[in-house]
Amino acid sequence: MTTIESIEERGYTNSYLADQHADQLARLRTLERVFDPLSQAAFDWLDLPRKPAILDLGAGAGSLAGWLSKQYPGATVTATDIDTRFLLDIPGIQVVTHNARTDDFPAASFDVVHARALLCHLSEREHILARAVRWVRPGGWLVIEDVSLQPSLNTANPLFRKVAQAGITLLEQSIGSDMLWAETLPGRLSAQGLSNVGHRTFEGRIGDNSPADTFWAATTAQAGPALLKLGLVTQDDLDAMINLRADPAFSDAALTFVSAWGQVL
Template identity: 30%
Template sequence: MTLTEGHLLEIGQSSASARFDALATLFDPMTLRHIEDFGIGLGWRCWEVGAGGRSLVPWLAKKVGPTGKVVATDVDTSWVTTLARPPIEVRVHDVAAQEPPGERFDLVHARLVLSHVPDPERALRSMIKALRPGGRLLVEETDLGLQPLVCPDECGPEEQLANRLRKGMGRLLAGRGIDVAHGRRLPRLLREFGLRRVEAGTHFPMATPACAALESVTIERLRDQLIAAGYASERAIDRHLANIAVGTMDLAAVPMVSAWGRKP
């Protein structure tokens, strides 16, 4: 995955690990269910694009077995380097600037990649190019515009503060060139780029410990930028983080759109 220069979510290792863990808890079950529905099995060739986390690659490797192959790529592979043993191959790769790391894949999957690369259409075309005829592409992106509140049930001052900060986060990301509404366009893009049998679905987790963990790490990571842009004060952020720690708010993650299709 290639991140835009000065990407807001560049963080330290411990914070990144907490974010990866929360994302895996919230969204892996949905992703794995889709891939299972594709019929993944022994001998499949898979390309995991932007393999920043460690959760999906081992699962794919177990599914494809010793006769299959899982190519895991990212511009920073430090998170998955220890997984590099057959059938897993780890490569440093820029999906938006380089040719695919192979061809005739049965499955290509990318989560939270397209909205963060400088040329998402080129990246998408690269993924499709890498598929064999009949191969499946699964791409997943959040869409803040589909549900812009972190507390849909805005029942008190704690929830109101949370929603003000979420709106500020959306403005901040959009102002830095990050597409916060990319998810809704995925089905159309897959059709326009030639895939068939395109479908999509949206997952909207709410009121779980992982939602709270993801909200805490995201706000902490964006603290300085939110304050500098005038969207929040130090005191407001500290109060919001304390409110999360109490555990009485029903927090929601940003909706994740999954779209998939088959190469003719």
């Protein structure tokens, strides 16, 4: 079997999820359609000053950062990413090229620090989480949202389980992702000393033509060449999975999205 190391350097920016991929913007748009309403709802729980300073860490294609700039008129919304190509044309935000692994911010810089679908993909996630707490002003909020793929491992369908496990293995080996980490988020925020910790969860399904189904399909299609190269699945598996998703009799839980927040006192 081909190894990860023989293909490319390990890490997000060299993976099939990186922004230079031809289909990445379209895939990120499917992610936004699933998760933006949930992220927006998380901000409803926060007591913010009239003109907050907000950091959207790893802002991706920027839809949430753009929404924040409209939702909080007068706010300073800083959107960061290691690759900012999709953020440059969004009005009302400040764009900063930033590597969450290595780049810092001064302590107490923001009223809110938000990260979505980011820390699960970074092996230094615990260290970054601790640093992000320091970036929040007293009375401010840390909002971490991430995806768990545990539901896809619980399926009774052997084909779906095989493809899901292959995707998790690819993410673990090529990026360093932990696709079960999200389920521990509330406890991890409490362990960081945050107060007023709260969370909400959302179950995303496949086979039902929902936004979550579209996101799952786009991500799996983008992963296809890497999955095949590593021998984690066959082309017959991928073709059969497409047919399974199209079967009106099939629908199953694929992911859990966890929104968690806590206040720095």
